[in-house]
Amino acid sequence: MAPIAASHQQFDEIPTVVGIFSAFGLVFSVSLFAWICCQRKSSKSNKTPPYKFVHVLKGVDIYPENLNSKKKFGVDDKSEAKSKSAMPKNSLHLDLENRDLNGNFPKTTSKMQSSPDPENSSSKHFSEKKKDSVSPDSLKSTTSLSSEEKQDKLGTLFLSLEYNFEKKAFVVSIKEARGLPAMDEQSMTSDPYIKMTILPEKKHKVKTRVLRKTLDPAFDETFTFYGIPYSQIQDLTLHFMILSFDRFSRDDVIGEVLIPLAGTELSEGRMLMDREIIKRNVRKSSGRGELLISLCYQSTTNTLTVVVLKARHLPKSDVSGLSDPYVKVNLYHVKKRISKKKTHVKKCTPNAVFNELFVFDIPCEGLDDISIEFLVLDSDRGSRNEVIGRLTLGSSAEGTGGEHWKEICEYPRRQIAKWHMLCDG
Known part of the structure; x- marks a missing residue:
């Protein structure tokens, strides 16, 4: 009976030993996982970003450096000083911290550099003096004049006229229009198209296709009118109505062009012409x-x-x-x-x-x-x-x-x- 009791005591000690080893294994695995995570985070923080942020300040684009550059964001002042000294004098450098409240950069007076071409340098100085001599009052007047002129002008229409004597046909080609005003206030564009009528009989009426979101539409459309004798062309007038298509309401009228054909000679061939677009004259008839x-x-x-x-x-x-x-x-x-x-x-x-x-x-x-x-x-x-x-x-x-x-x-x-x-x- 004695050997059987000793063997029972040995079996009772086995679970305690297994629990101790499993606790040590668990602690070791948790500590190993935490160490691996810390190593990965430190390696990610030491990596160099692929490129810098691109700034756009009043039309000046500061492009990022080459992707193969070894310069890092976390460099010290000494490395920055070395890189500044190594930069060429003609390179563009903008100090973003020295800007004023409006985002402008202070003017810096640079020393004159010796240039191999004295004529170019003198012309540059002359142009700079001209720029400095312009007064702000004159600038205001020029800007106001330009804005008023832009408001008054409704654009220009380009077209060509031709008469085909073989087919006895009158040919009108609407080429393009330039400088149209924006009729849509949200997108600041227009959807222009043109209606053309031959006056005074108004028998012939045609219109171009609608071109979306453009102020300089290129129509390039040709219209041929048959049955008009050449002797009658002098008595006709071409009426062009320039409109902007609106899906939800009535189309906006941009302007009109009237071209009397009296005095035009189409016997020599095609005639190119351009006319300024004027406001529509709403006359009561x-x-x-x-x-x-x-x-x-x-x-x-x-x-x-x-x-x-x-x-x-x-x-x-x-x-x-x-x-x-x-x-x-x-x-x-x-x-x-x-x-x-x-x-x-x-x-x-x-x-x-x-x-x-x-x-x-x-x-x-x-x-x-x-x-x-x-x-x-x-x-x-x-x-x-x-x-x-x-x-x-x-x-x-x-x-x-x-x-x-x-x-x-x-x-x-x-x-x-x-x-x-x-x-x-």
């Missing part, structure tokens, strides 16, 4: 007819009642003789169309009676930012409907349109009717 409109503003319900009553003395169409007029009514809020209506078509009459009422909900208090556009169109199933005349009523409208709008604002809940002359559409 007696030949466009008149429109009778009644308006009433309800301040309590914030609604505007528009009644299209009559149209008279509308011009005749070119082909069928009498036009088939109808009126399209567009409501604008700060140059953005928010609603549109249209009347029924009246067949073959220059004096149409509509008597149709439309009610518009005004999205703001008052009529200061509201305007209404009336388009009198000629209905044509075979082609696009042609605009006979146009009328705009609003606070910024001129003539009877502005007077009518002022009356409905001063006398709400009163129906006021007036005749208005239609403008050329």
Whole structure:
């Protein structure tokens, strides 16, 4: 029985020994893992970054050094002094800590260096003296003049004219436009396209494609008009309307160009020309007819009642003789169309009676930012409907349109009717 008891005591001591060895192993593995992590972190901190930050200060680009450079960020003052002394004198160096509040660098007077070419050095000094002699008042005047000129100028249109005697065709090539104003205030660009009409008959109407986000569009489009005899060209006038496409509202009119062809000789070949774009001259034409409109503003319900009553003395169409007029009514809020209506078509009459009422909900208090556009169109199933005349009523409208709008604002809940002359559409 004695040997059996001794063996039981030996087996009882084994778990304690295993626990001691496992604790020592655990401590050793944790300490080894911590040491490896510390070594990796120290090796990462000692590594050199691949390049420095790129600064852009008032048009001066400070490019980073070569990627193979051995210079580190953590160098001491001695190494910096050595690198400064080793730099060539002509190299660009900007001390970012010595800038003023506006981000400008102080002017430093550098000593004259001996140059091999005395003529170049004298010309440089002469130009520097000229720059220093310019007064700030003169600079202000030149900048103001340039800004005013930029506001007045609407760009230049480049085109070419040609007559093909074999095909008896008149050829107009719209090349490009330069220096157009930005009609989109957010992106400071435009989406220009051009409408061209041959006056006075207005039979030939074409337009170019829309070019996106450019102030110098290159159209390079050629239009050929057949059936125009060469003897008739002297009596024609080319009308170019430059517009900017707007997806959400009416297209913005940039300007127009009128080119009378009287005195032009196309027998010698192609003629290149360029014309300045001018503001659109919105002239009231007696030949466009008149429109009778009644308006009433309800301040309590914030609604505007528009009644299209009559149209008279509308011009005749070119082909069928009498036009088939109808009126399209567009409501604008700060140059953005928010609603549109249209009347029924009246067949073959220059004096149409509509008597149709439309009610518009005004999205703001008052009529200061509201305007209404009336388009009198000629209905044509075979082609696009042609605009006979146009009328705009609003606070910024001129003539009877502005007077009518002022009356409905001063006398709400009163129906006021007036005749208005239609403008050329």
